Amino acid sequence: xxxxxxxxxxxxxxxxxxxxxxGTPVLHGVDLRLFGGEIHALMGGNGAGKSSMVKALTGxxxxxxxxxxxxxxxVALSGPAAAEAAGVAAAFQDVDLCGNLSIAENVMIGHEExxxxxxxxxxxxxxxxxxxxxxxxxxxxxxxxVSALSPAIQQLVAIARALVTQPKVLVLDEPTSSLDADExxxxxxxxxxxxxxxxxxxxxxxxLEQVYAxxxxxxxxxxxxxxxxxxxxxxxxxxxxxxxIGKDLTELRRIGSERRAHRADPxxxxxxxxxxxxxxxxxxxxxxxxxxxxxxxxxGLRGSGRSEFGQLLAGVVRGxxxxxxxxxxxxxLSSPAAALRHRIAFASEDRRDxxxxxxxxVRDNIVLALQAIRGWARPISHAERDAxxxxxxxxxxxxxxxxxxxxxxxxxxxxxxxxxxxxxxxRPHVLVLDEPTxxVDIAAKxxxxxxxxEMARDGVAVVFxxxxxxxxxxxxxxxxxxxxxxxxxxxxxxxxxxxxxIIEMIAAADEDDA
Amino acid sequence: MTAVQTPRADSSAEASAVSKxxxxxxxxxxxNPSVLPTVAAIVIFIGMxxxxxxAYGRIVQANTLSNLLIxxxxxxxxxxxxxxxxxxxxxxxxxxxxxxLSSVAGVMLSNAGWxxxxxxxxxxxxxxxxxLASGILIQYFNVQPFIATLAMMFLGRxxxxxxxxxxxRLSEDSPIRWLGEQFKVVDGEKVNDVVVTPGVxxxxxxxxxxxxxxxxxxxxxTVYAIGGSESSSALMGLAVPRxxxxxxxxxxxxxxVAAVVYTSRLGIAQNITGIGWELxxxxxxxxxxxxxxxxxxxxxxxxxxxxxxxxxxxxxxxxGGIPPKMTTIITGGILLVFVLLQRAxxxxxxx
Numbered sequence: 001x002x003x004x005x006x007x008x009x010x011x012x013x014x015x016x017x018x019x020x021x022x023g024t025p026v027l028h029g030v031d032l033r034l035f036g037g038e039i040h041a042l043m044g045g046n047g048a049g050k051s052s053m054v055k056a057l058t059g060x061x062x063x064x065x066x067x068x069x070x071x072x073x074x075v076a077l078s079g080p081a082a083a084e085a086a087g088v089a090a091a092f093q094d095v096d097l098c099g100n101l102s103i104a105e106n107v108m109i110g111h112e113e114x115x116x117x118x119x120x121x122x123x124x125x126x127x128x129x130x131x132x133x134x135x136x137x138x139x140x141x142x143x144x145x146v147s148a149l150s151p152a153i154q155q156l157v158a159i160a161r162a163l164v165t166q167p168k169v170l171v172l173d174e175p176t177s178s179l180d181a182d183e184x185x186x187x188x189x190x191x192x193x194x195x196x197x198x199x200x201x202x203x204x205x206x207x208l209e210q211v212y213a214x215x216x217x218x219x220x221x222x223x224x225x226x227x228x229x230x231x232x233x234x235x236x237x238x239x240x241x242x243x244x245i246g247k248d249l250t251e252l253r254r255i256g257s258e259r260r261a262h263r264a265d266p267x268x269x270x271x272x273x274x275x276x277x278x279x280x281x282x283x284x285x286x287x288x289x290x291x292x293x294x295x296x297x298x299x300g301l302r303g304s305g306r307s308e309f310g311q312l313l314a315g316v317v318r319g320x321x322x323x324x325x326x327x328x329x330x331x332x333l334s335s336p337a338a339a340l341r342h343r344i345a346f347a348s349e350d351r352r353d354x355x356x357x358x359x360x361x362v363r364d365n366i367v368l369a370l371q372a373i374r375g376w377a378r379p380i381s382h383a384e385r386d387a388x389x390x391x392x393x394x395x396x397x398x399x400x401x402x403x404x405x406x407x408x409x410x411x412x413x414x415x416x417x418x419x420x421x422x423x424x425x426x427r428p429h430v431l432v433l434d435e436p437t438x439x440v441d442i443a444a445k446x447x448x449x450x451x452x453x454e455m456a457r458d459g460v461a462v463v464f465x466x467x468x469x470x471x472x473x474x475x476x477x478x479x480x481x482x483x484x485x486x487x488x489x490x491x492x493x494x495x496x497x498x499x500x501x502i503i504e505m506i507a508a509a510d511e512d513d514a
Numbered sequence: 515m516t517a518v519q520t521p522r523a524d525s526s527a528e529a530s531a532v533s534k535x536x537x538x539x540x541x542x543x544x545x546n547p548s549v550l551p552t553v554a555a556i557v558i559f560i561g562m563x564x565x566x567x568x569a570y571g572r573i574v575q576a577n578t579l580s581n582l583l584i585x586x587x588x589x590x591x592x593x594x595x596x597x598x599x600x601x602x603x604x605x606x607x608x609x610x611x612x613x614x615l616s617s618v619a620g621v622m623l624s625n626a627g628w629x630x631x632x633x634x635x636x637x638x639x640x641x642x643x644x645x646l647a648s649g650i651l652i653q654y655f656n657v658q659p660f661i662a663t664l665a666m667m668f669l670g671r672x673x674x675x676x677x678x679x680x681x682x683r684l685s686e687d688s689p690i691r692w693l694g695e696q697f698k699v700v701d702g703e704k705v706n707d708v709v710v711t712p713g714v715x716x717x718x719x720x721x722x723x724x725x726x727x728x729x730x731x732x733x734x735x736t737v738y739a740i741g742g743s744e745s746s747s748a749l750m751g752l753a754v755p756r757x758x759x760x761x762x763x764x765x766x767x768x769x770x771v772a773a774v775v776y777t778s779r780l781g782i783a784q785n786i787t788g789i790g791w792e793l794x795x796x797x798x799x800x801x802x803x804x805x806x807x808x809x810x811x812x813x814x815x816x817x818x819x820x821x822x823x824x825x826x827x828x829x830x831x832x833x834g835g836i837p838p839k840m841t842t843i844i845t846g847g848i849l850l851v852f853v854l855l856q857r858a859x860x861x862x863x864x865x
Contacts, residue, residue, distance in 0.1 A: 118730025143546075
């Protein structure tokens with residue numbers, strides 16, 4: 001596909017990889033080449049087959065057809081141990097550590113230093129610390145249990161574990177999804193050092209900017225099929241995205257321009273107003289207003305109190321100061337159920353823990369909240385329910401085997417759409433969306449943003465929380481800027497406003513503090 | 515402690531030694547809260563010893579403590595075996611009936627004139643085979659550990675009854691009895707001697723070996739890792755299937771060893787021997803601080819747990835006023851306290 005140095009031989013050469021899981025093919029003859037001293041990005045939407053490809057390479061999936069060669073030798077990767085023996089080490093997306101063991105042990109388990117008297121813990125810990133230092137984690141106490149660590153540090157510990165074997169090939173599946181900017185920078189420094197040492201690195205991520213910052217070469221997947229291999233320099237972002245989603249990017253641009261065209265300064269009485277709402281330790285007392293049909297974004301960095309403020313607004317967490325008014329009447333939101341009765345809905349940041357019930361069908365997931373506010377004594381009739389579910393599945397373009405399929409069979413993006421449908425089914429007046437686009441692919445992001453814009457057009461007041469500031473800027477009519485668990489200002493959106501403006505405002509607040 | 519010291523100096527020296535130990539224990543617990551239940555077990559054991567000494571006397575002396583070890587050697591071995599299984603998050607209900615089968619078979623073979631060494635090896639191998647069967651059922655046929663070992667429990671009990679339903683007496687001149695013979699190590703005043711049996715030595719060797727395996731070998735660490743997260747252990751490339759089978763093989767084999775130790779001491783085997791011992795072993799393990807969900811626990815804790823149960827029996831016998839039926843109630847009470855303690859420790863860890 002691309003010209004390359006004829007002399008270089010790939011460390012890993014996967015050709016025609018086909019994997020069938022429970023009768024459903026998830027990969028159809030995919031090719032992938034990894035070269036020593038290169039960082040190779042594997043890109044694709046949710047369900048494109050990135051994780052399957054990673055599992056095929058690490059021996060977690062059996063390859064049904066095709067061949068894996070490492071250093072030119074065909075290998076049969078029968079399991080993680082076999083892959084490790086062949087020089088392939090991996091850190092997976094869902095942090096795979098043993099919470100009952102110490103940091104040192106998680107890094108070193110299976111590779112402990114042994115002497116005549118068995119494992120030498122002193123030597124084992126020393127090696128663990130050496131590897132952790134490479135990742136900038138030298139100050140961690142190796143005896144500490146990993147269960148006390150933040151997800152980000154756990155992710156880095158998992159990567160440290162992969163490095164212990166000094167692999168020829170390092171596979172990182174979404175390593176940065178729980179890391180903040182500093183931690184990403186630390187990780188990238190370590191990756192560049194490994195690249196210099198000649199390690200072949202496979203970097204799977206859905207963060208475009210990170211892929212462009214770190215990778216040398218990109219292989220694109222879509223629907224389990226290879227879409228080609230490209231040097232990163234020669235593939236621009238728009239082209240990459242259109243290869244990933246199979247259509248071009250006009251949709252995103254359209255949302256942005258429509259929102260801008262539609263934008264009007266709020267008039268009349270706010271539907272929702274809080275005065276001095278706050279909770280000690282979570283968020284400082286704040287005034288805040290929402291008008292009908294308005295999207296208000298919460299702009300702020302991680303730890304600025306975005307989620308906390310959203311939860312306070314939605315009545316998920318009860319504030320210890322302040323009052324809440326809906327349509328000018330004072331109300332007390334004593335529980336999420338009470339908030340729902342006042343038509344305030346909250347879609348949680350954590351899809352798995354706080355939202356989707358994986359065992360329930362798509363249909364039950366959609367009608368769950370509606371049924372809850374009606375009370376169990378007044379069930380929704382079958383006809384009404386089916387009509388509702390059908391309407392939402394169609395209008396949200398939810399890709400599922402059917403309304404009876406358990407939600408766990410859906411991809412992340414589709415689960416998120418099911419969640420949105422659930423809250424919309426309650427016909428909320430106020431909807432708080434906490435990170436609705438996290439962990440979903442570009443195509444699903446576009447659709448979710450389009451739905452949010454549509455809701456606002458229908459008169460819902462939306463609070464939109466996202467760690468991706470460009471989304472906040474694209475969608476919001478107004479942006480409340482948060483920092484250190486308080487609101488430092490509000491700006492109306494307009495042509496002059498950009499992500500940089502918000503970052504400058506946050507940084508400026510820093511200088512005021514100093 | 516000598517009589518020359520004045521009582522005052524004696525008590526203050528003791529107090530500073532105790533406070534040093536307490537400070538050290540506090541440090542260990544702070545850095546690793548999972549040892550807390552095990553520390554609590556040790557504290558309770560010491561408390562029981564002190565209470566017994568004060569209330570009934572003649573507890574803290576060589577022959578009482580020797581007998582505690584001699585009479586509970588088999589339970590210590592079983593508790594060690596159970597610790598391996600429970601650390602992986604499993605359970606083995608078959609150990610009691612493995613002992614019944616193994617000892618009935620052993621006594622009958624020995625009385626039939628088989629070589630004692632061959633008999634002992636066979637007794638142990640019976641346990642190994644049962645453990646292997648459980649392990650294979652659990653790992654390769656995906657049977658719940660509870661069900662798989664329950665099936666093996668019924669099988670073992672039934673086979674033992676098939677062999678004999680009468681008490682089988684080991685002939686008085688059988689060399690196997692040597693394992694239960696008492697050897698005076700230190701000759702104290704009157705009957706206050708330090709006494710061991712080869713059975714006690716076997717139990718102590720088992721404890722040391724188990725400690726070594728669990729803390730100094732990769733296999734042992736894999737046992738802990740499986741208890742922490744089986745799927746993560748597999749992704750880390752650890753030998754999960756092999757280790758899971760292995761813990762049941764260890765449990766079965768050690769049950770066979772316990773059968774040898776027990777039979778050699780008593781000289782009688784019966785098909786109803788060992789009913790409920792699996793539960794004693796589980797109780798000892800839990801009292802010793804091992805979490806039933808796996809991943810946390812120490813083999814030394816299980817030894818203490820077994821001794822707590824044994825000492826309780828001694829105290830109840832000494833008291834004379836407590837009806838023997840109360841034993842199980844007291845065991846249950848202690849167990850409950852420990853489970854609640856563990857719950858408190860784990861909830862603390864999660865916040």
